Structure formats: structure tokens, C-alpha cells
Amino acid sequence: MADRQGRRLRVTQLLADPNRSARPVENPYTSLLVSSLPDERIETRYFGWADVLTSDADVVHMHWPENSLRHPRTAVRLLKRALFLLFILRLRMRRIAVVRTVHNARPHEEGDRGERWILGLLEARTTLWVTLNDVTPTPDPRRTVVIPHGHYRDRFASPALEPRRGNLVHFGMLKPYKGVDELISAFAAVPHELDYRLHIVGESHDGPLTERVRAASRRDERMDIDLRFVDETELADAVGAAEIVVLPYRAIENSGSALLALSLHRPVILPESPSTRLLEEEFGDEWVGLYRGPLTAETLQRAVEDLRDRPRDAAGPDMSERDWPRLGSLLADAYDRAAASLRRRA
Structure with a gap:
């Protein structure tokens, strides 16, 4: 009024x-x-x-x-x-x-x-x-x-790429609290025969973190990095190519990145917390996979396999409340x- x-x-x-x-x-x-x-x-x-x-x-x-x-x-x-x-x-x-x-x-x-x-x-x-x-x-x-x-369904165009099995994506501005160090350490220990790939895309203004990510990608040919600001079309394509989006934030109460992934019909892995449990309740455990404790190669593999085995609606999660x-x-x-x-x- x-x-x-x-x-x-x-x-x-x-x-x-x-x-x-x-x-x-x-x-x-x-x-x-x-x-x-x-x-x-x-x-x-x-x-x-x-x-x-x-x-x-x-x-x-x-x-x-x-x-x-x-x-x-x-x-x-x-x-x-x-x-x-x-x-x-x-x-x-x-x-x-x-x-x-x-x-x-x-x-x-x-x-x-x-x-x-x-x-x-x-x-x-x-x-x-x-x-x-x-x-x-x-x-x-x-x-x-x-x-x-x-949600972001009306803002981002449908991704032009189909999801690639084993392709894990982490996106957004790189900052230490987002758990990028933990992610690259866990991924490095994943057995090569699982045929996983890790794509990290997002701008970084943190010099030491940038160098750690670059060094990890030089050691492991399964890692692809794109450390620049990408436009919305490129971002939608990067997320669309993901089998699963991984966001291992050290402290999380809200995540626009998680909602972007879900808006583009891509499941997401998150650490368990009161707020991420609410996301799991709202969208279902076929879209939101939670892990407890530190992210390791074992917890990462278990979360991927668990989400991979769950059937999902091709229309994506219900986001009408948003x-x-x-x-x-x-x-x-x-x-x-x-x-x-x-x-x-x-």
C-alpha cells in the first residue's frame, strides 16, 4: 500500500x-x-x-x-x-x-x-x-x-550444453571461506579410474589462493580452471556442463550459487548445516546432497555416487515459492x- x-x-x-x-x-x-x-x-x-x-x-x-x-x-x-x-x-x-x-x-x-x-x-x-x-x-x-x-530461472538462459558424467563444477568468486582449498585437496586424492573432472570457474582477487589453485591444476590434468569474470551465458554453460555442482563452503547460511545451480536443473553438493538442511527439505535429497565433517576424497565420492543414483524430474526442482x-x-x-x-x- x-x-x-x-x-x-x-x-x-x-x-x-x-x-x-x-x-x-x-x-x-x-x-x-x-x-x-x-x-x-x-x-x-x-x-x-x-x-x-x-x-x-x-x-x-x-x-x-x-x-x-x-x-x-x-x-x-x-x-x-x-x-x-x-x-x-x-x-x-x-x-x-x-x-x-x-x-x-x-x-x-x-x-x-x-x-x-x-x-x-x-x-x-x-x-x-x-x-x-x-x-x-x-x-x-x-x-x-x-x-x-x-530463483534464477528467468535470468539465466537454459544451458547450451548437456551435463557430462563425472564433471564436477565449482563456480563463483574465489574466496577462502568457500572451501576451495579443501575441494582441490579432496579432488586430488580421488582415484583416477573414477574418471572425475573438476572445473573451477570464477574471478579471484586473492593472490595466494589463486596461486594454490593454479599449482593444483598444473599437478592434476583432470582440473580445468577459468579464473576470470565470466558473463551470464558463459556461466550458464559452465554450470550446464556439470553433472554435479560442488560448493564446500566452510560457513554457509545462504547460497545464491546453490540456487543458481538448482535453477539450471543441476544437483548440488553442500556441507550439512541448519540452512542446507532446509534446502534439502525444500528441494529433496535428489537435488541437494549433504555431507558431514571435512570434505575428503571419500566423502566427495560418496556424495557424487549418492546423487548420481537418485532419479530427478527433468523439469527441475519446484521453485515456485521463490x-x-x-x-x-x-x-x-x-x-x-x-x-x-x-x-x-x-
């Missing part, structure tokens, strides 16, 4: 504007989410540093606010943090509601003490929390709503709730 003056709710997204980005977004989740919002209810804007002094939004929606506080150069980092503190002050003075989506209980790359202090101030100003599942914790469950991560129009309506409801909550307090 519109606000009590009959106008659309003004929502500022603390995200880079995809229409002005110099390169395609690495994760299309946020652009799909924003585009799913009903136009008749929500007026969407993207954050700019001018908002520190001029924002007249009703709601600001944040996903990864720590990204706005970081920069490799100290002077720029300090300036960004000072401006962000002014922005928090404006949120308070103008009584702008803050909606915060919690993708993980803690950032994968922990910030310094100054960053944690600023995020603590922001937490105190947060009006409503959004989680992607029922198990991600928030500071106040009474002010929390669950809005699942949507249709974007439904999720956009739920998010618009959350914005309404947050804005109304501040009006009641006023």
Missing part, C-alpha cells in the same frame, strides 16, 4: 546502481529483488554519497553495509566512514526507517574495530531485519521477517511495516 499521504513509499537501496555500473553486477540477486518490487507501491532510488546530507527517503534498505566502509587506501576508508556516520545521524534526525537484510550472521571477511563500532551504531538504528531463511539469527526476532532468496513477484510483494510489505513502525513511535 502507499503511505498515509497516498504517495508511493520512497526507498533508497544501499547498493551500486546497476544502470551506472562500469561492469555487470557479480551477483544479480539484488537487481532481481529490486526489479520485483511493485511500481505502484514503491519508488526506488540508489544510494549516492549526496544522500548523507539530502536524503528524504522513507526507508533505506541495506544488504552489506560493511562494503560502504571499506577501501584499500586509508585516507579514503576514513573519509567513507566519516560520511557514513553522518548518514546514520541523518537517518535518526529525519526518522528514516532502516531495513537490513542479514545474509550471514557475520561478514565473511571480518572488519576492524572501527568498522564493527559503526555497524553497531547502525544496528541500533535498524527498524526491521530481513533474513533469507528461518535459521539466520538477528538481534531482535520480533522485528524480523523471512523473505527467501529468489518466484520474484511474490518476493517483491513481501518486501514491499516489509517496507510498509518499517515505515509505519517509525510513524507510530513518532
